[in-house]
Amino acid sequence: MVIIQRVVLNSRPGKNGVPVAENFRMEEVTCPDIITEGQVKVRTLYLSVDPYMRSRMNEDTGRDYFIPWQLSEVVDGGGIGVVDYSKYANLSTGDIVGFFNWPWQTKAILDGKLLQKLDPQLVDGHLSHFLGAAGITGLTSLLGIKDKGHVIPGANQTMVVSGAAGACGSLAGQIGRLEGCSRVVGICGTDEKCSIFVSEMGFDAAINYKKENVSEQLHKLCPTGVDVYFDNVGGDISDAVVSQMNSNSHIILCGQISQYNKDVPFPPPLPPAVEEIRKARNITRERFLVLNYMDKQAASILQLCHWIKEGKLKVGTESIHFSYRWGKSIVILNK
């Protein structure tokens, strides 16, 4: 038996509560040495920290595609690790593997057939990219834009991205440009992030929603209106953007992060006055869930890796314990 560390759900914040560190607890448990046929023993390398996890802290996630975390049980999410020992024919010691329900523990015994074998060469050895730009995050940005954005190269379209400093948002703005938008404007919460968008990621302009009047700034920075809106946050910011969208334009309904500490349905309806604008201008706002596009996963990952290698897609700084400038939030273990 070996001693491992793991993170369990200690308490629930309540549907309308703000999560605190005390909602989680670290503990040490033993992990058996012996594994059975079909199993692999893995060492955890990276764990993804994502907004959807807020709903898993509730007794009922309100979504049919996520199950709640249970009290005093280990929490799980996207993760990457290395195989220490395998009794599954398709995996060997040293293989790098990923799983959408990776337990937050330093080592684990997992069912080999659930794991996805990953090729480190695809990301030049930057394995954490498989949780970010070359994983679900990158797929969300790319497939959301491709399927719901209706971007037409050469059509002089303006894209606005909210939550632009986040994992999906920082990629979405760059991909919007690569797919053919002629102007990309990001919305985020600090001047530092605003300046990074413009100087490092090729956004044309950025708005600090904590300091500036979003409607006024949009009016100034999007002189021909908004054609594509990649919405990560919902709430007041989205109401301001939708009000400045053009006729027959498109919202990519990626997420509604400003609403996740509230007991509201997903997606939350727009306020009546904004909904009226949306309808009058024939603005589409269809649900988008990346998990429904897994048939496009392999080709899209290749495209994303290609862009990263070419330097066309800048990937955010990764760091530990939620203190990041922009990009993906990842916990690093066993390194």
Ligand SMILES: NC(=O)c1ccc[n+]([C@@H]2O[C@H](COP(=O)([O-])OP(=O)(O)OC[C@H]3O[C@@H](n4cnc5c(N)ncnc54)[C@H](OP(=O)(O)O)[C@@H]3O)[C@@H](O)[C@H]2O)c1
């Ligand atoms: N549809 C899908 O299939 C799918 C898949 C993956 C993710 N998502 C969704 O995509 C969204 C973004 O995910 P992510 O992984 O990119 O998240 P993330 O890396 O945690 O970034 C989220 C960003 O949102 C901003 N933010 C946080 N609270 C906010 C608020 N109250 N108002 C305005 N901005 C706020 C933060 O930036 P500032 O500090 O600058 O405000 C942060 O950079 C989430 O809503 C998530 O649920 C959807």
